[in-house]
Amino acid sequence: MSDLKSNPVVTIHDRPNSYIGRSVPRPNAKRLLHGRGNFTDDVRLPRMLHSAFLRSPHAHAEIVSIDTSKAEAAPGVIAVVTGKDVAEICEPYVGVLTHLQGMRSPPQYPLAMDRARWQGEPVAAVAAETRAQAEDALELIGIEYSELPAVTDMEAALEADAPRIWDEYDSNLCWERLVDEGDVETALANSAYVAEAEFDFGRHTGVTLEPRSIIADYNSGEGRLTVHHSTQGPHMMQAIIAKAFQLEEHNVRIIAGDVGGAFGIKIHTYGDELACVALSMLLKRPVKFIADRLESFTADIHARDHIIRGRMGVDADGKITAIDYDDITGIGPFSMYPRSSGIEINQVLNLTAGWYDIENYRARGRVVFLNKAMMCQYRAVGHPIAMALGEGLAELAAAGIGMDPLEFRRKNLVPDDAYPCKSVTGMPFEKLSHHATLEKLAAMMDYDGVRAEQAKLRENGIHRGIGFSSMIEVTSPSAMFYGVGGAPISAQDGCTLRLDAKGNVFCAISVTEQGQGAEAIVGQIVATALGVSQDRVRVITGDTDNVPYGGGTWASRGTGIAGEAAVQAGHALRSQILEVAGKMLQAEPDTLDIRDNQVVDAANGAQRLDLAEIGRVAYYRADTLPPDFQAELSATRHFVPKAFPFAFTNGMHASYVEVDERTGIVTPLKHWVVEDCGTVINPMLVDEQVRGGVVQGIGGALYEECLYSDEGQLTNGNMADYLVPMAAEMPDIEVGHLESPMGESELGAKGAGEAGTGGAPAAIMNAVNDALRPLGGQITQHPMTPERVLRALGKL
Amino acid sequence: MSNRITITAQVNGEKVTRDVEPRQSLVDFLREELELTGSHVGCEHGVCGACTVRLNGEIVRGCLTLAVQADGTEVETVEGLSESGEIADLQDAFLRLNAIQCGFCSPGMLITAAELLDRNPAPDRTQIREFIAGNYCRCTGYQTIVDAIETVAKERRDS
Numbered sequence: 001m002s003d004l005k006s007n008p009v010v011t012i013h014d015r016p017n018s019y020i021g022r023s024v025p026r027p028n029a030k031r032l033l034h035g036r037g038n039f040t041d042d043v044r045l046p047r048m049l050h051s052a053f054l055r056s057p058h059a060h061a062e063i064v065s066i067d068t069s070k071a072e073a074a075p076g077v078i079a080v081v082t083g084k085d086v087a088e089i090c091e092p093y094v095g096v097l098t099h100l101q102g103m104r105s106p107p108q109y110p111l112a113m114d115r116a117r118w119q120g121e122p123v124a125a126v127a128a129e130t131r132a133q134a135e136d137a138l139e140l141i142g143i144e145y146s147e148l149p150a151v152t153d154m155e156a157a158l159e160a161d162a163p164r165i166w167d168e169y170d171s172n173l174c175w176e177r178l179v180d181e182g183d184v185e186t187a188l189a190n191s192a193y194v195a196e197a198e199f200d201f202g203r204h205t206g207v208t209l210e211p212r213s214i215i216a217d218y219n220s221g222e223g224r225l226t227v228h229h230s231t232q233g234p235h236m237m238q239a240i241i242a243k244a245f246q247l248e249e250h251n252v253r254i255i256a257g258d259v260g261g262a263f264g265i266k267i268h269t270y271g272d273e274l275a276c277v278a279l280s281m282l283l284k285r286p287v288k289f290i291a292d293r294l295e296s297f298t299a300d301i302h303a304r305d306h307i308i309r310g311r312m313g314v315d316a317d318g319k320i321t322a323i324d325y326d327d328i329t330g331i332g333p334f335s336m337y338p339r340s341s342g343i344e345i346n347q348v349l350n351l352t353a354g355w356y357d358i359e360n361y362r363a364r365g366r367v368v369f370l371n372k373a374m375m376c377q378y379r380a381v382g383h384p385i386a387m388a389l390g391e392g393l394a395e396l397a398a399a400g401i402g403m404d405p406l407e408f409r410r411k412n413l414v415p416d417d418a419y420p421c422k423s424v425t426g427m428p429f430e431k432l433s434h435h436a437t438l439e440k441l442a443a444m445m446d447y448d449g450v451r452a453e454q455a456k457l458r459e460n461g462i463h464r465g466i467g468f469s470s471m472i473e474v475t476s477p478s479a480m481f482y483g484v485g486g487a488p489i490s491a492q493d494g495c496t497l498r499l500d501a502k503g504n505v506f507c508a509i510s511v512t513e514q515g516q517g518a519e520a521i522v523g524q525i526v527a528t529a530l531g532v533s534q535d536r537v538r539v540i541t542g543d544t545d546n547v548p549y550g551g552g553t554w555a556s557r558g559t560g561i562a563g564e565a566a567v568q569a570g571h572a573l574r575s576q577i578l579e580v581a582g583k584m585l586q587a588e589p590d591t592l593d594i595r596d597n598q599v600v601d602a603a604n605g606a607q608r609l610d611l612a613e614i615g616r617v618a619y620y621r622a623d624t625l626p627p628d629f630q631a632e633l634s635a636t637r638h639f640v641p642k643a644f645p646f647a648f649t650n651g652m653h654a655s656y657v658e659v660d661e662r663t664g665i666v667t668p669l670k671h672w673v674v675e676d677c678g679t680v681i682n683p684m685l686v687d688e689q690v691r692g693g694v695v696q697g698i699g700g701a702l703y704e705e706c707l708y709s710d711e712g713q714l715t716n717g718n719m720a721d722y723l724v725p726m727a728a729e730m731p732d733i734e735v736g737h738l739e740s741p742m743g744e745s746e747l748g749a750k751g752a753g754e755a756g757t758g759g760a761p762a763a764i765m766n767a768v769n770d771a772l773r774p775l776g777g778q779i780t781q782h783p784m785t786p787e788r789v790l791r792a793l794g795k796l
Numbered sequence: 797m798s799n800r801i802t803i804t805a806q807v808n809g810e811k812v813t814r815d816v817e818p819r820q821s822l823v824d825f826l827r828e829e830l831e832l833t834g835s836h837v838g839c840e841h842g843v844c845g846a847c848t849v850r851l852n853g854e855i856v857r858g859c860l861t862l863a864v865q866a867d868g869t870e871v872e873t874v875e876g877l878s879e880s881g882e883i884a885d886l887q888d889a890f891l892r893l894n895a896i897q898c899g900f901c902s903p904g905m906l907i908t909a910a911e912l913l914d915r916n917p918a919p920d921r922t923q924i925r926e927f928i929a930g931n932y933c934r935c936t937g938y939q940t941i942v943d944a945i946e947t948v949a950k951e952r953r954d955s
Contacts, residue, residue, distance in 0.1 A: 025891050025892055025894065026891075026894065026896075029890075029891055029894070029896050029899065030887070030891055032896060032898075032899025032902055033878075033887040033890050033891060033896060033899070033902050033903075033906065034834070034874065034875070034878040034887065035832075035833070035834020035835070035873065035874030035875050035878060035902075035903045036834065036875075036878075037833075037834075037899050037900075039833075039836070039900065041827075041833075041837070042827075042833035044831070132817070132819070132820075206934075207932075207934060208934060209836070209838045209844060209846055209898070209900040209901050209932060209933070209934050210836070210838070210898065210900045211838075258898070258899065258900075259898060260836070260898045260899070260900030261897070261898040261900060261934045261935055262898075263934070290837075292840060293838070293839040293840055293841065293844075514897075514898055515896075515897030515898030515899065515935045516897065517894070517897075684893075684894050685894065688894050688897065688935075688936060688937075688940060691936065691937035691939055691940070692897060692934075692935045692936050692937045693937075694937060695936075695937035695938065696934070696937075718839075718841060718843075719839045719841065719843035719844060719932070720841065720843055724932060724934070725937075725938075726929045726930075726931075726932060726938075727924075727925040727926075727928045727929050727931070727933075727938040727941070727942065728925045728926045728929035730925070730937060730938050730939070732921075732939055733937060733939055756937075
């Protein structure tokens with residue numbers, strides 16, 4: 001084996017012909033633009049059946065009886081299964097993480113057993129020759145329900161006489177956590193001003209354009225299960241499916257082809273997907289399930305849904321004295337497996353106002369079971385809530401004492417020379433740059449100019465507002481996020497490289513691609529570490545039979561963790577290549593380098609060998625190499641962060657909006673973001689992560705809400721009534737970067753996938769309130785719909 | 797559901813004849829019967845635009861059009877427009893400017909963009925945003941898509 005020390009190159013940042021920091025296009029995007037992608041629904045297998053699900057029409061009901069006989073006799077139908085049929089071959093699962101102490105949730109089965117507990121919960125499944133036949137047969141299943149009172153209001157659900165979702169529990173509480181640091185009461189009593197508000201965040205959901213999709217293919221001949229799955233975590237799904245169906249993990253292969261958007265929606269255990277696997281196991285042939293849009297709205301996870309009463313005290317100089325809040329969040333009837341439905345509120349309690357220097361901090365978080373759709377981690381988990389709460393109170397406090405919002409932040413943000421340090425809630429920060437970020441943002445947006453324009457237009461009755469959000473973001477989490485709580489979720493990633501006979505490179509890596517450009521970034525890193533052009537690197541992801549073990553793509557972890565594994569694998573393969581080259585050239589490997597696909601003399605760059613020649617000799621003419629030498633042209637390296645539980649990043653948003661006081665319509669005019677995510681590999685792709693994230697944040701702030709009736713019926717479960725951001729309403733978004741690298745990795749990259757979504761709602765809300773303030777209005781309810789804005793103005 | 801109807805259409809320049817169920821949508825016909833999987837199914841109720849295809853030269857929602865309505869027509873999908881090279885400049889600009897993330901909306905977005913530039917060779921950014929407002933993209937935030945269409949419009953005018 002080669003020894004890295006014999007080739008002392010240096011780091012990825014010293015390589016000639018580097019791709020680090022270059023906005024090169026994504027090699028894997030071209031086929032998608034030609035309609036030649038390979039999404040799960042594009043896959044057709046021999047003898048494949050299609051499944052469809054009958055879902056509970058009630059939010060809470062006893063299942064008295066199920067008659068499947070007519071459906072079984074329907075044309076094309078091969079099988080009809082109920083909860084009990086599936087439970088015979090699929091073990092139940094429990095969505096509790098042990099490090100969230102005291103959390104409880106009952107065992108869950110793929111299909112409802114004796115009771116249905118949300119409208120949309122799958123109750124029975126049909127497998128048929130076509131999707132249409134399967135759907136036809138659903139109408140022939142006879143189910144008698146006995147309706148039970150639905151628990152749909154998170155505060156009423158905790159009252160002593162509230163109906164209970166679980167007979168075995170003494171209340172509808174899933175989990176509660178308290179934080180109490182310093183002396184909040186005294187600090188608030190001694191404050192010059194206390195800002196106080198109730199913040200309401202509606203439920204919304206991911207609305208991935210490609211719905212959840214799965215094909216399970218059980219081959220009874222070899223006892224192996226192959227699952228084509230639109231997922232963010234192939235190894236996690238391998239572990240979950242193997243456990244549920246009592247298979248060994250190496251007999252479960254998960255293939256994630258192209259994934260049409262995920263955002264955290266496609267990283268959970270869904271009963272309909274496990275039931276599709278069960279059908280394939282029972283029928284011993286491939287079975288496909290593609291969620292339609294209506295069932296996506298009721299059966300995909302929902303997110304947010306918080307009511308928070310909060311206070312923030314400041315002294316006469318504008319220094320924050322204390323923050324105090326009570327957050328209650330409504331989840332579904334179960335905590336979602338395996339990530340649990342408690343992480344979002346845990347993030348809120350950990351992160352709120354964590355960018356400020358605060359000593360007194362008190363918070364209560366309660367998670368409540370409801371008869372509504374399941375709730376779990378969605379892009380920027382907890383961050384939009386933590387930012388909107390902390391920054392909402394901050395701008396209310398600043399306004400309360402007549403202080404400019406940027407001056408307020410200059411006084412309170414953790415100083416840039418204070419690192420490393422911890423937040424009041426104990427979050428360790430390695431290196432952040434809040435003040436430099438603020439100054440860069442203020443310059444980028446021409447803050448004084450925008451303020452002047454705002455004032456001038458105000459004279460003409462045009463009400464514009466400017467709002468900000470400073471922020472921190474959890475990225476690249478260590479095993480302290482999920483692994484510590486017992487979940488089969490890997491915090492590490494691996495990268496395998498091998499040189500082929502023509503001098504090209506195969507790269508198999510354990511992160512997945514769902515559009516961010518993970519494959520492109522990995523290709524840039526490998527090409528740089530090796531010294532080859534990026535078109536010589538073929539990156540393979542999303543296949544548990546063919547990539548190293550790893551966590552997948554979520555929590556802004558791909559570049560920070562898998563990127564470092566790619567760096568180290570690149571160094572290792574480079575050393576191996578130079579070892580072979582040294583034998584061929586009778587030179588010391590450390591006198592050689594690889595540049596522009598050639599082995600060269602390190603000293604002067606003179607070309608010595610093409611990489612194809614290395615491949616040819618190593619693979620076809622090993623007889624010409626010394627007899628005691630074995631060429632190795634394949635290397636695997638892994639990386640997991642250990643120094644910090646999370647690689648925190650920081651950033652700041654500014655929003656400029658116009659509010660029409662007659663209609664209540666909020667129009668975002670412009671949005672600016674400065675983001676410090678450590679080393680930037682591809683600025684174009686980071687900008688696009690931020691922009692897409694901002695628009696998702698604007699969706700939650702202005703448009704998106706899953707509306708439920710008191711009986712637990714989702715009343716707007718379609719794309720005509722549930723509004724998502726479309727092109728016409730969205731602003732242009734300007735993005736700037738600072739780089740405070742992660743110290744533990746050579747690459748120094750952190751993550752950037754969720755910063756847009758985390759910070760945008762707070763900035764938009766603050767901008768709306770800046771516009772409303774002279775009109776006497778204030779709004780802290782998301783989404784800020786025209787009706788709610790008019791109510792805030794007292795016009796409704 | 798056995799009352800099938802025979803239809804014949806010119807799809808991407810090829811004459812195809814199939815027996816279809818009257819209820820089958822055009823996008824399901826293209827995907828299931830012809831295995832042209834570039835047109836995607838996103839919402840099946842005419843809002844998202846992922847199934848956008850051309851029918852006799854005009855863009856339609858593949859999910860709101862029945863396969864039987866395609867009888868005797870010319871249908872063009874992203875596969876055909878790619879192979880003919882008609883949208884090559886749009887595809888190139890989408891790639892260069894990263895006006896694509898997951899790629900699920902891209903075929904519909906490209907066909908819509910091509911229609912816009914046919915109708916209006918010099919759209920401003922607001923006009924571009926309004927014209928593509930029937931095509932949902934969850935990933936990009938739309939800005940680079942607008943950039944790419946604006947770039948191609950200018951390049952076409954300059955050439």
